[in-house]
Amino acid sequence: MKILDCELIQTADGSLKIPPQALRAYIWYCDKIGQEPLYRVWYDYIDDLCFGSDGDYSNAVKADTCFLSQREEFISHEKYGIPRINDINKSGYAGESLRSDREIIYEDLPILSKFKDKEVFIIGAGPSTSLIDLSQISADHIWVCNDFLKYKPTSELDVSLFYMSNTVQKHSDSYDYMKKNKKTICAFDVNVRRDFNLLQKYKEHFSERSFIYSLRLFTSAGSMPRLIALATLLGASKVLFVGMDGYPEKHYDEGKFDSVFEAGKKDIPTGLTYRSQCREYILFWDYMINDIGQNTSFVNLGKVYEHNLSKEVLPGVLSDFTF
Numbered sequence: 001m002k003i004l005d006c007e008l009i010q011t012a013d014g015s016l017k018i019p020p021q022a023l024r025a026y027i028w029y030c031d032k033i034g035q036e037p038l039y040r041v042w043y044d045y046i047d048d049l050c051f052g053s054d055g056d057y058s059n060a061v062k063a064d065t066c067f068l069s070q071r072e073e074f075i076s077h078e079k080y081g082i083p084r085i086n087d088i089n090k091s092g093y094a095g096e097s098l099r100s101d102r103e104i105i106y107e108d109l110p111i112l113s114k115f116k117d118k119e120v121f122i123i124g125a126g127p128s129t130s131l132i133d134l135s136q137i138s139a140d141h142i143w144v145c146n147d148f149l150k151y152k153p154t155s156e157l158d159v160s161l162f163y164m165s166n167t168v169q170k171h172s173d174s175y176d177y178m179k180k181n182k183k184t185i186c187a188f189d190v191n192v193r194r195d196f197n198l199l200q201k202y203k204e205h206f207s208e209r210s211f212i213y214s215l216r217l218f219t220s221a222g223s224m225p226r227l228i229a230l231a232t233l234l235g236a237s238k239v240l241f242v243g244m245d246g247y248p249e250k251h252y253d254e255g256k257f258d259s260v261f262e263a264g265k266k267d268i269p270t271g272l273t274y275r276s277q278c279r280e281y282i283l284f285w286d287y288m289i290n291d292i293g294q295n296t297s298f299v300n301l302g303k304v305y306e307h308n309l310s311k312e313v314l315p316g317v318l319s320d321f322t323f
Contacts, residue, residue, distance in 0.1 A: 002045070003316035004278040004309070009050070010041035012290070019043065025050045033059050040290070042282060047275050053287060057218075063276040066219050066283045068191065071102040074216045080191060081105065084214060091196040094203055095212065103292055104233045106213035111185060114160075115141060116235035123154055124224040124243030125261040128302030132242060137301065139240055143231065145223045147261040149173055154261070161185045163223055166193050169202070178206055185209040189226060191218055217287065220272055221246065225284050232293045239293075242301040246281060246309035249274040281309045285317045 001007065009018050009026065014036075018026055022043040029050035030036060039053035055065040068080045075081045082098065082105060089095045096107040106112075121139035123129055125147065134153050141160035146168045148154040162184050168174050169188070178186055186202055188194065190212050202210045215233075219225040224244035231239050243260065251257045252274045256265035288298065303311040 001316050003282055004312055005045045006042050006279065006282055007045070008040060009043045010037055010052075012038075012040050021045075021048070022050065040286060042279070042286075044275065044279060051279050051283065053283065053291075061271075063220060063272050064279060066217055066225075066280060066287060068216055068218050071216065074102055075100050075105065080214055080216070084190060085212065088190060088194075088196060088199065088212065091200075093196060093200050093212070094207070103216050104213060104230070107211040109185075109208065109211050111209055112211070112234055115231060117237045119238040119240065120160075120231040120236040121240040122224065122227050122231060122242075122244075123148065123157075124222065124241070124245075125151075125259040126224075126243040126245035126302060126305070126308075127258065127260060128245050128305035128308055129154070129243035129260045131304045132301055134242075137240065137242075139238075143227055145227060147259070149177060151261045159184050161187055163187045163189070163227055165223065166195060166198075169195065169198050175202070178202070178210075183209075185211070187230070188212045189223070190214050217284075219280055219284060220269065221277065221280055221284070228298070229288065229292065232288065232296045236296055238297045238299065240299040240301055244310065245302050245305050245307060246277055247274070248307040252277075278309070281313050282317070285310065285313045289314075289317050 009022055010016050025043060025048055033054040037052055037054045041050050041052040043050050051064055053067065056067040056069050069077050082100065085098060085105060096109060098105055099108040118140035120141045120143055121137055122143040124145060134157065142157050143161040144154055144159050145163040146165050164174055164186060178184060186206060188199060191214055215226055215229055217226060217229045228239055228241055247257045252268060255268050257268055259266055300310045300314060302308045
């Protein structure tokens with residue numbers, strides 16, 4: 001079964017179904033990762049290449065992987081693991097004790113337990129957010145990100161968690177929002193550039209509801225996939241999401257995209273293509289459904305948008321693959 005012109009050609013147990021035209025790409029992929037693949041392998045018919053979860057930042061182009069490292073390396077990794085958190089603590093950040101496994105490292109705040117076995121609704125800035133009535137969505141918790149305060153329908157919601165980029169973290173209205181909304185948690189991914197002084201400021205003023213974390217997953221498609229993974233790893237029973245749509249091919253031709261949260265066009269990062277985006281969405285959902293999210297259900301409210309990529313990927317990733 002093809003998904004966005006890609007097809008699964010090797011399952012996690014090593015069973016192979018390689019089309020003749022994919023053999024050269026498969027051999028090249030094995031050479032690139034330096035071993036026989038341990039995880040599922042996909043073939044992109046358009047770009048004539050193989051990709052999968054054996055790829056990470058050490059052996060693959062960043063646009064072609066969703067992972068910073070392999071599982072067994074993550075916790076001790078100097079750049080992404082506990083040593084990274086320790087470096088932040090040495091800068092003066094008064095962090096809490098950590099919880100960690102092969103997919104996530106985070107400050108063990110008691111308040112985070114409230115997401116376990118609950119429904120979490122995550123809202124991003126993609127076009128689909130403007131196509132539904134957000135006030136009519138029922139969930140135990142609402143998560144938002146970045147410039148949600150600039151969009152009236154999201155700014156009026158009762159928010160449980162606010163994820164901030166480094167840029168948004170610097171805005172005075174973000175800090176003021178946290179002062180005013182005393183039940184909101186603020187979250188900071190440390191695998192993006194951070195101002196350590198600002199991290200410490202938030203920690204000092206909101207110590208029981210501010211935390212840093214590192215995920216092994218790192219996507220180019222913005223913060224939404226990483227928030228979906230975070231909710232899943234914190235034990236959410238259901239994750240509803242909207243505003244994670246991907247960009248149509250014409251946006252890559254223009255190098256610009258629209259954000260519901262902000263006026264004007266924003267730049268698509270260099271090095272990304274429409275095809276690399278397709279591969280990333282397949283890898284992401286393959287990982288969510290088959291690796292970490294087997295006890296979580298996912299509801300794509302963004303499927304109402306014409307160019308929503310998850311509605312193309314999810315049915316294929318969810319279906320059984322038979323050799």
